[in-house]
Amino acid sequence: MVAVGSTTAEIAAAVPIVGPEDIARHVCEFWQAYGLFDRPKVEWYPRTNLAALPLIERIFKVTHDGNIDAVVFAGAAGGDLHKLRDAVGVNLVPIIDVGRSAGDFADVRFDPFNRDTWAETARCIVDFRSRRQRIELALREQHGPELELIAHIFVSGRPLTAKRLVTTPEAVCYPGFPSAPVTVPMAEAMARRGFLHRTFFDRMHECSNCSSRRL
Incomplete structure (x- = not known):
């Protein structure tokens, strides 16, 4: 009797290849449930980060006409993040x-x-857009930078909260808002007019020679 051996061929399961186009399509389909039926219009910053642009352009619609839903930050961590809003300009x-x-x-x-x-x-894009539309008429009228700060607080849904940042002369920053030299004068003006309320954050020591501060 001749025994005939059998062999089993193992066929590897096919692994789907997911590329940038697939990712972009899945994201856009997912966003429709949140009311985003078109790709959000964005500017990107910094403009020198070319490596990130191809994927960003598939998910977001990059435009430079100023009519945008968001700014995409494609940069690296650094010491100037407290100036991010200053650099972005919106x-x-x-x-x-x-x-x-x-x-x-x-x-x-x-x-x-x-x-x-x-x-x-x-959710972030939709919330910003919804709150921005609620004050759109008021912003069309002539207004100063102080009202812009109040509008920013309302639209972002974020409180104006100080955070220690000892690497800067001011020793504080306001995440999500412009840098302290820009934000503090506007906040002080709004506080004097009763639109904002001051709360104690921390005591600082200021150098009489260079005006730098430390906690």
């Missing part, structure tokens, strides 16, 4: 961090490989 749209570098200085973080951040980003 206050009434969210800053979306597409990495992990901006922290509290951005309004939301977006990771194309993390579905939870898809939802957070969609």
